Amino acid sequence: EPPDPAQLLDLAVATVRAAAELARSMRAEGVRSVRTKSTETDVVTAADHAVERYVIAQLRERRPYDAVVGEESGSVNGSGSPVRWILDPIDGTVNYLYGLPVYAVSLAAEVDGVVVAGVVRNPVTGDEWTATRGGGAFRDGRRLTGSGITDLGQALLGTGFGYDAARRRHQAEVLTRLIPYVRDIRRMGAASIDLCLAAEGALDAVYEKGLNVWDHAAGGLVAEEAGLGVTGLAGAGPGPDMVLAAPKGIHRALHDRLVEFDAAGGP
Ligand code: IPD
CATH class of the missing domain: 3.40.190.80 (D-Maltodextrin-Binding Protein; domain 2)
Known part of the structure; x- marks a missing residue:
């Protein structure tokens, strides 16, 4: 039977909370090892790699057959599981580098190619947004509905x-x-x-x-x-x-x- 989106979300949230704390503490110690990737403007820090390694290790421990695709190290192949995790260890790397408090750890779970659960957490503010497919979107227990504007x-x-x-x-x-x-x-x-x-x-x-x-x-x-x-x-x-x-x-x-x-x- 297919994995329950609510259970995938629980694992995602627990993992992302710890990963966010890792990112925040590494920033507090000062950002080292900045390198550029595709172009001069595309930066990656040691924290991007450390957070990705942490999240992949956690997911592999709890759900060893799932696939994981992460921004920094590419993919970990799954074996026989319909689940694929999609990770951005630090989305907003330039803000992270400059100390602007707008960056996030982002983790989603796909089942058979459809995203069914996702969490985005800002390590600085503690803002955390979650959703499961068909189950609504939330921030701090409050259901989200967009602005609803028409103009x-x-x-x-x-x-x-x-x-x-x-x-x-x-x-x-x-x-x-x-x-x-x-x-x-x-x-x-x-x-x-x-x-x-x-x-x-x-x-x-x-x-x-x-x-x-x-x-x-x-x-x-x-x-x-x-x-x-x-x-x-x-x-x-x-x-x-x-x-x-x-x-x-x-x-x-x-x-x-x-x-x-x-x-x-x-x-
Ligand atoms: C970037 C950020 C940025 C967007 C870029 C992304 P990264 O992600 O989301 O807001 O404009 O297109 O690449 O590189 O910081 O993970």
């Missing part, structure tokens, strides 16, 4: 930029064209937190091209379970071309602007 002109949007120079140029052009039609833009620096803020209505909607699955798997479920539409563009699901999370009352209008401005196009 794109009143929308406070979150977005972000990739690490590749040509992509960022295109993303900045899209933003230039979109901003006259919305209330304002925030660039918080952690896509998982953006999605959770949209789930609680602290942002209205979120869009970003070029996200990896570990950036949006958990937060995307939180947003979806809060009642937002979470999609890509032109009938596609959320993925590398676009993750768009918006209250149903503005989803179509924002979607159509993003298509008009070719937000999923470019490098």
Whole structure:
């Protein structure tokens, strides 16, 4: 019988709480061993690796047959289990590096390729967002429902930029064209937190091209379970071309602007 999403969430939450404390304590000791990855702007710290190693070890101990995909070390293959864990050990690594208190440990569980449980935790503030598929989205026991706005002109949007120079140029052009039609833009620096803020209505909607699955798997479920539409563009699901999370009352209008401005196009 398939694993129970609530049980997967319990394991995810326990693991992420300890992992978040590890990330926070390493930051308090000072960040060492900063390296750049794909480009000069794409940084990784020793904490990214340490947190990933910790979470993978915990999951392997409790559920040895599951697969795990993590941002820093790639995948651990499963054997015969339908479960795959999706981990971003530190989402918002640049904020982490600078000491800005907006970063998260993000962990989701997929069963047969469908995300059924997810948790996003900010180690600094202790904010913790959770969701199970069909079971709703919560922060600190409070059920989340998004802002429910219906007018794109009143929308406070979150977005972000990739690490590749040509992509960022295109993303900045899209933003230039979109901003006259919305209330304002925030660039918080952690896509998982953006999605959770949209789930609680602290942002209205979120869009970003070029996200990896570990950036949006958990937060995307939180947003979806809060009642937002979470999609890509032109009938596609959320993925590398676009993750768009918006209250149903503005989803179509924002979607159509993003298509008009070719937000999923470019490098
Ligand atoms: C990044 C953050 C950022 C987003 C980038 C991501 P990382 O994740 O979520 O907000 O704009 O696209 O790559 O590298 O800090 O885990």
